[in-house]
Amino acid sequence: MSAPDKITTAIQHLASILPLRQNLESLDADARKIYHAIQQQYFTGGRAPTLAELKAVSPQAADALLTLADKDMVVTNAEGEVTGAYPFSSEPRISRIEINGHTVHAMCALDALAPSAMAHCKSRVVSRCAVTQAAIIIELDDQKILNADETRDLFVGINWQAARSTGSCATSLCTEMLYLKGEAVALQWLAENPAGREIFTLPEAVQFSAGFFAN
Numbered sequence: 001m002s003a004p005d006k007i008t009t010a011i012q013h014l015a016s017i018l019p020l021r022q023n024l025e026s027l028d029a030d031a032r033k034i035y036h037a038i039q040q041q042y043f044t045g046g047r048a049p050t051l052a053e054l055k056a057v058s059p060q061a062a063d064a065l066l067t068l069a070d071k072d073m074v075v076t077n078a079e080g081e082v083t084g085a086y087p088f089s090s091e092p093r094i095s096r097i098e099i100n101g102h103t104v105h106a107m108c109a110l111d112a113l114a115p116s117a118m119a120h121c122k123s124r125v126v127s128r129c130a131v132t133q134a135a136i137i138i139e140l141d142d143q144k145i146l147n148a149d150e151t152r153d154l155f156v157g158i159n160w161q162a163a164r165s166t167g168s169c170a171t172s173l174c175t176e177m178l179y180l181k182g183e184a185v186a187l188q189w190l191a192e193n194p195a196g197r198e199i200f201t202l203p204e205a206v207q208f209s210a211g212f213f214a215n
Helices: 005-016 019-024 029-045 051-058 061-070 114-119 183-191 202-213
Strands: 082-085 096-099 102-106 120-129 135-141 154-159 178-182 197-201
Touching: 005 019, 005 197, 005 202, 029 061, 029 082, 051 061, 061 178, 082 114, 096 114, 114 120, 114 135, 114 202, 154 183, 154 202, 178 183, 183 197, 197 202
Parallel strands: none
Antiparallel strands: 096 102, 096 120, 120 135, 154 178, 154 197
């Protein structure tokens, strides 16, 4: 399979599991307004807005959040506060994104690559290899990898079989979208379950992430 075909197929596969774009189009005006407010606050403030802040955006914020959570577009806690909205997480995760002077966690390795393309700005991803625990730093400007030489041997692995038909993607598939440092490490990880796993070079993963979240 050629690289463009591989990426297109991967985007379609992920969209069948987490149909963010389709769900966004199905929202009513209040829910859409709340969703955009959440995303904006992550980008500009490095955190999710509080429920009180969202009620200032729309009096129907609580109901809108229930809808967004039901569609797995956001993650909320028992108090109804937002704790995540793909690609961002307010809870500690392996990968962090430094963007607009703030640091925020990413849902997963693939999600960490998305904000730079979504906002057409620079970002810095700090993470580690899931197998060797080697430190990983990725510097991006939109879809351009600024430290390409240092990340030439970096791969993103996805265990598609981690997806579940119910529940949040944040606690299933996202936990097995990870960085793999070194071709030998990546190929060994893939060989453990070639039918259910897939690996992407970093440039492929950047295209994949942008295609899913930004394009």
